[in-house]
Amino acid sequence: MIPDPTQTGGTPNKEWQPNASFPVIYMEGITKNYGRIHALSNITLGLSGGVTGILGMNGAGKSTLFKLLMGKLRPSSGQVRLFGTDPWKNPAPYARVGFVPEHEKMHDWMTALEFISTFARLYGMSRKEAEQEARRVLDFVGLSDVANKEIGRYSKGMRQRTKIAHALVNNPDLIILDEPLQGCDPLARTTIMNVIRELGKMGRTVLVSSHILNEIERITEQIVILHQGKLVALGNLHAIRERLDQIPHTIRIVGEDAKALAKDIMDHEAVYGLSFPSSEELLIQTYHFGTLHAELPGIIVNNGHKIKVIDNPDDDLESLLSHLAGGTV
């Protein structure tokens, strides 16, 4: 079920109104230092509408960026604006924001319904309104049947969905999700990705971070890539993906007969090297990861190979970052 965007729950904040001359998210020359460590360096960014993936390795500055946006951290220099307002000084813009923190810790003693409705009341909703809205968003993330179960008894995926539901309860214009897929099983990932995509279709501004390129790829076309606190790429996924395809990749295949598989694949134009760490294991080097990855299942099936594992030991993002940052990763 898709939430009705026209539904409003909380009491309107008559004092604060968004500044229309600013994009939803605006950061100019943002630097955040922890002593001599530069968590973020000179980030300038403006985002409004659609789903944007914030991509970066662990420690790249994704969470720092989100915490600056959510007023949890104060920038060392530069300015942050959320709907045109400095979130460090004024929490009013949060009336239109939903935030899913990275932290795994939740109030495990509460049921999902209690958790969401309690925090919904901080938007100024009455008890009744908060419960109605909580049931709506729990239904949206597919947790309505376990709404009265304690969060402590939830799986990781259910906990993440609860956090997402909690961030949607005020029908926000901006939703910020910090690593929402981390630790989730495939089913939960798919559900959460669908929810995020749906929110994008509804015209919300969604910011979602991940350190796994393929995950972001399945959610959005617009990507911001952070590396060592710097913004190294910003733009359309396809353009960046094309650049990724041009850089060297390794594909690892484990099967019954690695050498037989190697024979069938060695003439492929995308392959420039093969190696055998063991009799069952084959490493394929390619400059055209996308092409080879698309054709590989057909080659395996057509030649009757029995395969146990196919994976990419080069982290996609690491390779991309290495390429974008000029081999400094």
Add this chain to the structure above:
Amino acid sequence: MDEERKNTIWRGLDRKAMAVAEFTMRQQRKRLSTWVIFGVGLTAMAILTMFYLDSMIREVEAIDNDGDSRDFDGDGYPNGQENLYGTDILNPDSHPGILDPTIQPDDPSKWINEDDIDWDSLSDDWSGYDDDGDCRTETRTNSQKDSNNNGIACDIEFVEQRYGDGIDLSADRGVDEDPDDNAFAKEATHRAFVLAMGKFGFAFLLGIFIPLFMATGLIRDEMTSGTMHFMLAKPIARSEVFLYRILGYLGLVWPYMGALIALVAIITGIFGPSDGFFRFSDLGVWAAVLLASMLCTLVYGMLFCMLGVLWKHGILLAIPFAAWELGMMLTTLGAPDASILRFSIIGWAMNIVDAAATLVWLDNGYLMLVGEWGGGSGESLQGTGGLMFFSSQPGLGISPLATIIVSTLVLLFQASICWLIGGAIFKSKEID
């Protein structure tokens, strides 16, 4: 119009306040540590109350304070009886038996506790009634009956000290000279217990230790665990979160303190010395104990919560402060008017209880004086020491009612300052 009224900013704030306070109460209720703290508090107060019950049930042995149950000359007539009839207590041939009509000797026990304190007139300028008649006896001259020269025969005069602000006791000989030790001990012990429990048990011990363990982590624990993000990602100012968290903590602590104080008040009301079935007269003191305890848990709660926000090991900052407060609490016993007490929290709270005790027990000072005098025997009556230890004059030098009002306002001011500083520190804290 109705919707407009409902959706005022104040209504929104009220909803937020209730939401955070309710959440905090539920969160605290779910913690085992909360119930351990409450259990320890209940157990400690129960043990102290058992000591009280024991002292109320156990009879205090009657002492012949003036020694007139004895028979110095061995003529079979107690000295008191001989004094009454004007015979010589050292001459075995002089006794009431030789009078006409002949007087039979009294049982010596009749001359123990035979001249008790006059409880109803203790708060007046003068007191005393010669119950056994050995002062009023016709064998005495008027000047003998008024040895304190205040113009009233057979009385005890309370006079203000010429130097200092205390009161002196000056008694005519043979007045209230053999008080009822059991009655005095029970009254004095009862009052001492009410003050001890109220001031040191509830206002200080529970008043400081409950906030130490429950309020220090109110904000800090959430910051450390990362769950504070859920609360702070809402359109709510951090100083509001600080205040509402404290409200939630008080929502649990105040009813607990109220219930515990009410329980002890009921027990002491039933078992305390009284002409009726219940000592209603103490309720004023217990109300002051409740007020002082509530204010202590409020101010200490705000302070310790602030220290928790200031530093992740805020409890280490709170412990030296608790030690300082212990020192101040002890200072209130010996020097309740010491200026240094103005720089404490407990000093102001103690003022409230002491002022209420002064208002409710108008005769408290005189009771201690009479107990110390001990019928003129030179030995204090049992219970006097305890009452004197736990009783203090409110130290502000103004009327008791004004003391209560001023102390309450000062404590509320202290709480407000802690909130403002705590809110400002919280606002400036980066939360990772």
